[in-house]
Structure formats: structure tokens, C-alpha cells
Amino acid sequence: MPVPLDDHLVLDTTVHEMLDDADFMLIHALQLRPRASWSALAPILNSTPVTLARRWERLSAAGLAWITAYPHLEMSESVTALVEVDCAQSRLNDLWRRLAADPRIVTIEHAARGRDLILTVRVPSLEDLSVLLLDDLPGLPGLQSTRAHIAAQFHAEASSWRLDVLEPSQIAALQAIERPRGTGTAHQPAAIPSSWWPIAEALARDGRASAAEIGASIGRPASTVRRQLGGLLRSGTLVFRCEIAQLWSRWPITATWWCRVPAVERDGLVAELRRDPRLRLCLSLTGPTNFLVTMWNASLKDLMRTQERIERLLPAGEIVDTAVLLRTRKRLGWLLHGDGRATGEVVPFVADNEWRSEQGGS
Numbered sequence: 001m002p003v004p005l006d007d008h009l010v011l012d013t014t015v016h017e018m019l020d021d022a023d024f025m026l027i028h029a030l031q032l033r034p035r036a037s038w039s040a041l042a043p044i045l046n047s048t049p050v051t052l053a054r055r056w057e058r059l060s061a062a063g064l065a066w067i068t069a070y071p072h073l074e075m076s077e078s079v080t081a082l083v084e085v086d087c088a089q090s091r092l093n094d095l096w097r098r099l100a101a102d103p104r105i106v107t108i109e110h111a112a113r114g115r116d117l118i119l120t121v122r123v124p125s126l127e128d129l130s131v132l133l134l135d136d137l138p139g140l141p142g143l144q145s146t147r148a149h150i151a152a153q154f155h156a157e158a159s160s161w162r163l164d165v166l167e168p169s170q171i172a173a174l175q176a177i178e179r180p181r182g183t184g185t186a187h188q189p190a191a192i193p194s195s196w197w198p199i200a201e202a203l204a205r206d207g208r209a210s211a212a213e214i215g216a217s218i219g220r221p222a223s224t225v226r227r228q229l230g231g232l233l234r235s236g237t238l239v240f241r242c243e244i245a246q247l248w249s250r251w252p253i254t255a256t257w258w259c260r261v262p263a264v265e266r267d268g269l270v271a272e273l274r275r276d277p278r279l280r281l282c283l284s285l286t287g288p289t290n291f292l293v294t295m296w297n298a299s300l301k302d303l304m305r306t307q308e309r310i311e312r313l314l315p316a317g318e319i320v321d322t323a324v325l326l327r328t329r330k331r332l333g334w335l336l337h338g339d340g341r342a343t344g345e346v347v348p349f350v351a352d353n354e355w356r357s358e359q360g361g362s
Helices: 021-032 049-061 089-100 126-139 168-175 194-205 211-218 222-234 263-273 300-312
Strands: 065-071 079-087 105-111 117-123 143-156 238-244 253-260 279-285 291-297 318-331 334-336 342-346
Touching: 021 049, 021 065, 021 168, 021 238, 049 065, 065 194, 079 089, 079 126, 089 105, 089 117, 089 318, 117 126, 126 143, 143 263, 194 211, 194 222, 194 238, 211 222, 253 300, 263 279, 263 291, 291 300, 300 318
Parallel strands: none
Antiparallel strands: 065 238, 079 117, 079 143, 105 117, 105 318, 143 279, 253 291, 253 318, 279 291, 318 334, 334 342
């Protein structure tokens, strides 16, 4: 249930104390198997299905954790870009709220310096990106300038980020839980009939939604949705991600590093960065600043140690700029409170051109 959007960072101590080890274990389990049944998870987490269901209901109702679904970013033929935005400070709140309503803008972050906002944009084509950057954004009140960096390749994204609290035996048991076999490949995701878009958008709002719940929300019989949902899950097109409100994790500080990396060093750097459990995003970009890394950090000292490590991994490259992020107001379509908790309001972005297929259907 959506709750009123709060502009201010209010770290509610009462809510914060609600999180315990069992909460973190459940979230970690759902990061590994987001749609696993409570009965499958219960013996692995030494709990009961009823207890897990109630625990998840409490976490999600408080906006502390949520599950969403979206098309594989690295598999899609659509275009992803990071857009730096400068704006008049007096119009900042009005501007980000207007941007948040645009499904093409999937993530909005406030930066400490160098730019006011960082937008993650996802559009079907370069032509659509041109329309957004050249026609739509310049007309917004308060927006002064933009700088776009087009993603050339995804090396890592936050669906692979883990809380890392479960024992190896529990992780192995979770990985043994069967999930739908995908028909898409790493380079060619399965085509999605347009009639399945509403189901995908319902999953963007609740990645654990059942066929009956989706049917009730989109006005289709549960039997029809059950069949279409099975096909959608088997297609391998969707990524399911269990998120946690960042300030309630052990890594409350986000930093993004913009780097210049020689092509011959990129693969080795990516391999090293993927070993770091704090990694949230790693991209190759077009242009002279051709590499981006985003990590969650435990403290400012931790952030500086991370930067020193990146510098050591770049003997022939350099860090060009660093952006410490102050707040995230929208993450993969989900609007967030000032303290990073989910509001429950979602602007899905799944109905892109790569989903269009004249074949298939209901």
C-alpha cells in the first residue's frame, strides 16, 4: 500500500530496531530465490511458513525491503544512459518529482558535488534518448544542463548484490530450490508477447505476486494469468531483485567513481571488482570517461579505502571524478522516502520496444 512521500531523511529508531538477524537472513534468502514459497524457505531458515510470511509482510509494509522485476539490462537491445543534471536549487524538489513520474527515468539520485542529480535512463533506442535529452528535458522548469554517458556494456548490476549473512550450507540449500528454466540466452532473450506486459508490470510492483493477485489487479482470470506467468518466468527475460532500504543495511554510503580505463586493462579490473561484496554497478561507457563503478560503503573511511583499492587496480588508468550520493529518490521505478524506505509507489519501465512481439500472445 503506497504511503505519502516524505522528502526528509527521518531514520525512525522504532522502525530501525525492528530489524534483527532473522530479518537479514530472510532478505538474503529472497535475494537468492525471490519467488520461493514460504514452505520451501522455512526449513532452510529454521522457521515456519507462517512466521516468514508475517515477517516479510512487516518488512515490506515498513518499506524496509521489497521485490521488483525488470528486463535483463545487459540482455536488452534498449539503450541505458547515465545523465548528470544541473538545476536551480530552488527548483530541485519540484524537478526530481517531475522526473520521477517519467518511466524512461528509472533511477534518480542526489549527488554531493559536481552535479545535482544523476539519472539512470532506459529507452528503446538512441532516437528515443535524443528525444529525451534534446526535446523533453530542456523544457523542464529549473533544469539548467545535462551531460549524458551511454552504457556500452554492463559488467555487474545490483541484482547480484547480497547481504552475505547466511551460512554456506543455507546458500547451497537455497540454490538447490528449483526455479523456472529460462529459454532466453545471455545474448538473445525470449520475445515477450504484448499481452504479457501487464503481468510484467504487476511483477515490477510486487515480484512475489501470485497469479490470483495479478489477475485481480489487471482484470484477467487467474487461470489465464497462471499460464502466461509461467511462460514469462520460463522465458528468462525478467530479473527479480530483493532490495533493502540502504540506511538499514551495513553499508549506508553510496559512492560512484568515474574512471578512464585502457581497454586492455578492463577485463582484469572487472574481475577484481566483482570479488568485492560492496559492488552495486559496473559499466563501460562511451566517451573518454569510459568506466563507472558504484559501491555501497560502511563509512567514509571505508569509501576512501575503496577508492585507494580502485586506484591500485588502475596503474595505467585514473579516477576522473567521484560522486558521493546523498539520497536515492527512485530506484528501478520504485519511489523512495528521503531515508531510502520504499513508498510503495512504482513507475514500471518494462514496456519497451524490445518486448514487442507480433507472435505469441495469450
